[in-house]
Amino acid sequence: MTGAAAHDWLDAQEPALRARLYDFARIASVSTDPAYAQGMMNGAAFLAAYLREIGFDHVAVNPTPGHAILTGEWMGAPGAPVILVYGHYDVQPPDPLDQWHSDPFEPELRDGRIYARGISDDKGPLMVALGAMEALMATAGGLPVNVRLLIEGAEEMGSAHLEDFVTAHPGLVTADFLLSADGAMWRADLPTVTVASRGMAALNVTVRGAAKDLHSGRYGGGVPNAAQVLVTMLAALHDPETGAVAVPGFYDGVVPPDAETRAALADIPFDEAGFLAGLGVRQGTGEAGYSFLERNWLRPTLEINGLTSGYTGPGFKTVIGAVAEAKISCRLVPGQDPGRILDLLEAELTRLCPDCATVSFARKPGVAWPSALPLDHPGLRLAMEVLEEIYGQPARAVRMGATIPIAEMFDRVLGMGTVFFSFSTADEDYHAPNEFFRLERWQDGLRAWVTYLARLAAMERPE
């Protein structure tokens, strides 16, 4: 199965597939607002009907304490790889409505862009995946590989019940790897696949000096100043010379990027100076000896996210604060255990706290592990190969400085790698008014998914 027949089918049927995408986009499946409960149910029902029509088996709308999760499978290719295709049918709220140039729930094509709420995140990319499979089913009577589907309805609200569902029903989701229709490409001018995300662990730090705020004249000089104690502790968490995190053990297990990885990053067209200037930053900063992309993609960080003590209103108040607080988060890379990192951070802050004060901690509930796909993962290599053919330039393996909850969760819970194969782009205003999806990317995507699935059948199954 080369997919040639399916490509021909797509040439003829693309308008019909697009009409179905528009129908899907007309459903106001907003997960975060209970006022859209009917839209959520309609969205799930629409997809279930479509999946059954295509030819998927065991299509089910599975209830959860939140929104329903759709599953289904086609397992008619014994010996071929099994993939789990992931997407979501919920969308962001359309507000503020008055900033839309067209009805958010009535798709409109303008200048090569389809405008609608959720069209880029994730209804368009999801219908790319399903449309490609319809083309294969229609032309070959089945798929070249085994496919399981997992389409959730709560991605825009944190996928609260997804992990429980996956844990409870491994038989519905077990696969060689996850192929995600969600997850935008980095830039419109460069074909990219996301291969890694950083983990995260966060902590609230509270320093206490005296029992109450004190007058800086009557007491100042001889009593602990919680703000002073805190800034001194926080300043010691980084090496002033290198900008590296100075918490003992923080880098244990972190493998410095090798020459090949660094060369690949350096080879990505990226105007670092222009990018930073666009953020209003006078000069990049961070761990010495690394570029912005290396700092953000490859290296772990410790950032102060919030700071407060004493009087913070207008004017002045000569007070010595009894309490000072900081919120700290660490972005983590492979080799780091989020819980251990918080242990190390608490130990170091405790050591740094002088005898005149006390320090206490409150951890942010939940941590995220770093995740990364090996660059030689066959599903990833194939995605890059298909992209290069379409765009006529090498696809780049890019990373995320942020956490990708879905990849992190499947990696942690099922040890399953995630290949992102989405045709939306990060600039498509997907959490803002006038969300759009590029028509060309929709068409590229349909063909790319057909090619991908057809070629995947010939590949060795990954370990």
Add this chain to the structure above:
Amino acid sequence: MTGAAAHDWLDAQEPALRARLYDFARIASVSTDPAYAQGMMNGAAFLAAYLREIGFDHVAVNPTPGHAILTGEWMGAPGAPVILVYGHYDVQPPDPLDQWHSDPFEPELRDGRIYARGISDDKGPLMVALGAMEALMATAGGLPVNVRLLIEGAEEMGSAHLEDFVTAHPGLVTADFLLSADGAMWRADLPTVTVASRGMAALNVTVRGAAKDLHSGRYGGGVPNAAQVLVTMLAALHDPETGAVAVPGFYDGVVPPDAETRAALADIPFDEAGFLAGLGVRQGTGEAGYSFLERNWLRPTLEINGLTSGYTGPGFKTVIGAVAEAKISCRLVPGQDPGRILDLLEAELTRLCPDCATVSFARKPGVAWPSALPLDHPGLRLAMEVLEEIYGQPARAVRMGATIPIAEMFDRVLGMGTVFFSFSTADEDYHAPNEFFRLERWQDGLRAWVTYLARLAAMERPE
């Protein structure tokens, strides 16, 4: 004139003087609340009538853009010292009324304490000074020294127009030194005179990184974090080993306390450990090698009074703050110029700010200079001598870690030292419900002022 006759007069007339004090305390002369405007006028009129009755000349109720300032003088002792007696007729608001055990404007004697709003601050101590002068006038037909009076009505709201008045009318206030009926003694168990106060200068520091807050995942590691920059700068303002201020030039001109001064301080009965424990402080802190009283009274400080950056609400937000702010104040001692200290601080913070960020400053309007009376000031020596005779133990020269606006202003504007000779005590709840004045201190004070004025006549006039 030894004052013996005046003392006899006091033995007989103290009840009448006290009745007059009660009449004064019945006047609700609250300066901060316009609803008490009539009380303020009545308070000034009451005093003006009393001063004329005693025998003062040129008694005037001088209008200002705020509350009236009373002046008057008795200059009938040619060649004798001239003193300026200072006090104020305004009081704090009586709120919260429901916490008073008796009417705040109906004095009540209970257990040796007179309860009323303003009775300790400053109507009681002011009437001590005026009652003593009435005794001298009544028994000798005049005063042993020349006395000018300056009794203001806006002390509880910051003496806003006093400096302008003094500057505009030097002839009404010029004297050898100021003798203040205001300014409570430090403790009830120890006769003390306050001889110095620290100055103050304050600054708002703003650090800016990027143009807006950034996501700590998508950008973290490679862009400036304003909070991180600020804490690193602030931490560098103190020497971690010695606790001393590390701003270059900060201590220029500061004379380290000599052995005599330190011995005098060490000799003051003071339970430092108990005092700190009472504040909930685990351990004193500050400049190494100094006691609490030395740190608070003799040494300059730099304190962080407020700190804010990023997200400071409940929970977590993984944001990199574009802006971080700190409020800093310095308490200053003789030898330090508040404006120069701010110059030095700004220069050092500018030097400490890395190239990836910018720092800007907003100075608190107005600074206070440190002020100190030489320990050999004859007016001060005499006050200590009189106190020792009354209380049978040496009076101690104590200092204030805070600023005393009246002493600072007269020192700065007229180069005039201030001798505090008040018989109220810092524990008399003078800005709280159930303000009281100790009856015994009222009686001690009347006799002490008579003795003081009588002996002052024989003293050399200070330089």
